[in-house]
Amino acid sequence: MAAVQAEIRSASLLMLYRQSMEADGGAKAISDLLATALQPTHTDVSIDATTGDRLFVMHFPDRIPIVIRRTPQQVIDTLTDLEAEARRVSN
Structure with a gap:
């Protein structure tokens, strides 16, 4: 509660x-x-066997967990964006 x-x-x-x-x-x-x-204390990852979607369950010390659903292509796109941003910041 x-x-x-x-x-x-x-x-x-x-x-x-x-x-x-x-x-x-x-x-x-x-x-x-x-x-x-928000900054989760840890994140659990699972895969929906029916759709192949990736489910990210983010846990917080003072609030209820949040679940984010991403398709495999969305995960690939996010990782591509992350790599590009990391390169930009490192230069």
């Missing part, structure tokens, strides 16, 4: 924070989103 209460409290605070933000479709908007990014 404590995790559910923490999730509700966190969602409320995030909602208030985002409501106070100025409308901005540029880089500042992305920076504001990144500033509120």
